[in-house]
Amino acid sequence: MALSELPAERHREICREFTQRVHGTRQWDAPSPVDGWVARDVVRHLIDWFPHFLAEGTGIKLPPGPAVDDDPVAAWLHHCDAVQAVLDEPGPVRVFRHPYIGELPLDRAIDQFYATDVFMHTWDLARATGQDDRLDPQECANLFTGMESMEEVIRSSGQYGPRVPVRPDADAQTKLLGFIGRDPAWGRHS
Numbered sequence: 001m002a003l004s005e006l007p008a009e010r011h012r013e014i015c016r017e018f019t020q021r022v023h024g025t026r027q028w029d030a031p032s033p034v035d036g037w038v039a040r041d042v043v044r045h046l047i048d049w050f051p052h053f054l055a056e057g058t059g060i061k062l063p064p065g066p067a068v069d070d071d072p073v074a075a076w077l078h079h080c081d082a083v084q085a086v087l088d089e090p091g092p093v094r095v096f097r098h099p100y101i102g103e104l105p106l107d108r109a110i111d112q113f114y115a116t117d118v119f120m121h122t123w124d125l126a127r128a129t130g131q132d133d134r135l136d137p138q139e140c141a142n143l144f145t146g147m148e149s150m151e152e153v154i155r156s157s158g159q160y161g162p163r164v165p166v167r168p169d170a171d172a173q174t175k176l177l178g179f180i181g182r183d184p185a186w187g188r189h190s
Contacts, residue, residue: 007111008087014119015080017136018046021125022076032128033186035161039128042121044068047079050114057096058106060086083110116143120180123173127187134173141172144179151179 028040037045051062065078087107096109104112119139126133147154154160161181166174170184177184 007107007115008084010111011087011115011118012084014115014122015084018118018122018125019076019080021122021129021131022073024131025072025125025129027129028072030128030130032124033182034124037124039125040068040072042125042128043072043076046118046121047075050079050083050117053098053113054086054096054110057098057101057109058094062086083114086110119143120176123177123182130187135176137172140176144172144176147176147179 022043025039029038031037032039032042034042047065047068055061062079062082065082066074068075087110094106096104096106098109101109119135120143123133123135125131151163155163160179164178164181164183166178166184170178174184
């Protein structure tokens with residue numbers, strides 16, 4: 001499922017939106033829509049899982065940065081810049097190899113797995129911290145359509161919670177959130 005013909009640009013734009021929410025966060029211990037997580041954990045998740053994934057599939061090691069517990073803003077900015085540098089590096093197409101995923105061009109692997117995760121977690125951070133939680137509607141529609149066709153595989157991965165029912169006429173963002181196991185009304189009723 002190739003998401004963009006320009007993975008480096010997609011990553012840059014998605015991270016710009018997430019970074020706005022990072023800069024707007026005032027309470028890093030605010031509960032998030034992900035059960036058991038606070039706002040800081042949303043950032044921690046994105047910083048923690050991807051370096052191992054990247055190193056395992058390519059041997060590329062991202063430079064370590066500030067700790068999320070010490071400075072979540074600096075930790076995120078360092079990490080985001082390091083991933084962007086991998087995408088912007090000139091040269092021949094690099095390959096990502098993973099025993100469960102197979103082989104993909106590296107930029108496509110980052111686009112499909114990482115940038116998409118940042119996009120979806122933008123809502124979590126925004127909702128946890130009372131910021132603008134609107135996501136790009138076309139991006140939501142594209143992701144929902146692509147993910148819905150692979151629901152069995154996605155659910156068996158253990159990375160998504162049970163689907164939350166939403167109205168059939170709901171907008172694309174609401175459908176996507178419900179699909180990935182988020183209650184689209186989380187925080188509005190508290």
